[in-house]
Amino acid sequence: MDRLSIHGGGPLNGVIPISGAKNSALKLMAAALLCDQPLQLSSMPNLADTRFMARLLEQLGVRVDWPAGSSVCRLDAETISSTIAPYDLVRKMRATFNVLGPLLARIGHATVSLPGGCAIGARPVDLHLKAFEAMGADIVIEQGYVKAAALRGLKGAHILFPFVSVGATEHAMLAAVLADGETVLENAACEPEIADLAFCLNSVGARITGAGTPIIRIQGVSRLGGGRYDVIPDRIEAGTYAIAAAAAGGEVLLEGARGEDLVSLIDHLRLAGVRVVAEERGLRVSRADGPIHAVDVDTAPHPGFPTDLQAQFMALMTIADGTSLIRENIFENRFMHAPELNRLGADITVRGREATVRGVRQLKGAQVMATDLRASVSLVIAALAAEGETMVNRVYHLDRGFERLEEKLGRCGARITRLSGSI
Numbered sequence: 115m116d117r118l119s120i121h122g123g124g125p126l127n128g129v130i131p132i133s134g135a136k137n138s139a140l141k142l143m144a145a146a147l148l149c150d151q152p153l154q155l156s157s158m159p160n161l162a163d164t165r166f167m168a169r170l171l172e173q174l175g176v177r178v179d180w181p182a183g184s185s186v187c188r189l190d191a192e193t194i195s196s197t198i199a200p201y202d203l204v205r206k207m208r209a210t211f212n213v214l215g216p217l218l219a220r221i222g223h224a225t226v227s228l229p230g231g232c233a234i235g236a237r238p239v240d241l242h243l244k245a246f247e248a249m250g251a252d253i254v255i256e257q258g259y260v261k262a263a264a265l266r267g268l269k270g271a272h273i274l275f276p277f278v279s280v281g282a283t284e285h286a287m288l289a290a291v292l293a294d295g296e297t298v299l300e301n302a303a304c305e306p307e308i309a310d311l312a313f314c315l316n317s318v319g320a321r322i323t324g325a326g327t328p329i330i331r332i333q334g335v336s337r338l339g340g341g342r343y344d345v346i347p348d349r350i351e352a353g354t355y356a357i358a359a360a361a362a363g364g365e366v367l368l369e370g371a372r373g374e375d376l377v378s379l380i381d382h383l384r385l386a387g388v389r390v391v392a393e394e395r396g397l398r399v400s401r402a403d404g405p406i407h408a409v410d411v412d413t414a415p416h417p418g419f420p421t422d423l424q425a426q427f428m429a430l431m432t433i434a435d436g437t438s439l440i441r442e443n444i445f446e447n448r449f450m451h452a453p454e455l456n457r458l459g460a461d462i463t464v465r466g467r468e469a470t471v472r473g474v475r476q477l478k479g480a481q482v483m484a485t486d487l488r489a490s491v492s493l494v495i496a497a498l499a500a501e502g503e504t505m506v507n508r509v510y511h512l513d514r515g516f517e518r519l520e521e522k523l524g525r526c527g528a529r530i531t532r533l534s535g536s537i
């Protein structure tokens with residue numbers, strides 16, 4: 115396992131190109147299963163997770179043409195040869211569960227392993243399954259597998275989600291595009307990735323309106339063709355580098371980042387004393403003179419503060435002037451980075467879903483270890499602001515979601531090196 119050595123204390127200055135959004139790309143790849151002609155996706159992030167999804171699609175019979183290092187991926191699902199997604203593939207990456215809905219809609223049946231819990235919480239899929247049942251699917255859970263069948267096709271349905279779920283909204287939408295009649299999704303998630311999925315599906319023949327609002331209407335169609343689609347820029351990657359620049363100091367241009375996807379983060383950064391300016395090429399972020407101010411955070415579904423930026427913002431708050439309260443409202447166990455940040459000299463106390471972060475004057479380098487993707491990158495941010503060397507272990511988490519992280523930060527002056535093997 116690789117690790118990262120980071121010598122902190124210097125500012126970041128330069129241009130950081132923002133990659134395509136991981137959490138959009140994964141669902142667009144699943145959408146290819148609905149298309150009987152090739153779907154070509156561009157701005158595809160080269161990540162462990164997207165490459166893993168490509169492997170699963172290949173197992174299902176999809177012809178995947180995605181040369182190493184390329185950001186263009188062609189998926190041809192004219193023939194699907196298997197409708198089984200085994201435990202080993204779904205266990206390693208939850209988003210692979212998203213093949214269930216498309217297989218059910220296109221082929222009429224599928225057997226997909228339950229994803230199980232993960233480091234940030236239990237993460238059940240009950241809302242996904244209830245949506246398929248409302249569309250007329252028979253669902254049985256046997257030996258850890260979901261066996262779903264709708265041999266005469268799915269039927270349009272009115273689905274009211276009891277709470278907002280990104281995954282259930284996307285998954286229901288993926289299944290409903292080929293259902294017979296209209297499906298209405300109420301209390302739908304409004305994340306930009308959902309609008310992106312709808313745009314892509316509409317570009318190959320689906321009829322979806324309202325994606326990006328709490329009510330989505332889907333008129334079922336009998337088939338989807340193929341086409342080309344460009345993945346949206348990754349708002350979480352952009353937000354992460356914005357916070358990194360705030361923590362380390364300096365000025366970065368986040369090339370391709372869209373301010374409209376990051377309104378809540380930008381508000382919080384400005385309150386903290388960080389300058390964020392939307393330009394034609396992207397977002398320019400600079401640390402104004404003076405201290406970082408303490409700002410409270412409450413994570414919430416979009417357009418609220420994203421849970422996927424909570425760990426990174428906490429890293430920034432460790433060096434703020436004052437005390438901030440950070441409340442995690444989406445996942446029940448998403449503070450594992452707090453004790454690791456404390457190893458760097460931060461002063462964080464966690465009580466249930468609330469973390470109290472008392473700002474300190476200076477972090478100091480240490481050995482740290484992370485348990486999930488966003489937690490790992492929060493340690494990188496803290497390391498950039500810390501004095502001396504920090505060793506971030508278990509870098510494979512970062513490789514799941516951040517494309518060429520060392521190179522992007524290195525070009526802005528960060529002293530960051532990947533070493534083989536961890537302790």
Ligand code: EPZ
Nearest residue numbers: 137209237238239240241242279280281282422444445487
């Ligand atoms: C997506 O997860 C993202 N993953 C997550 O990003 C992100 O944190 C999350 O949305 C919230 O924005 C991908 O897109 C691949 P949810 P998802 O369904 O869809 C509960 C990252 O780091 N719930 O909105 O799984 C669930 O347990 C990842 O890139 C149920 O109880 O999130 C959670 O508490 C981490 N039953 C809450 O809802 C269900 O059937 C919101 O989860 C579904 C969800």
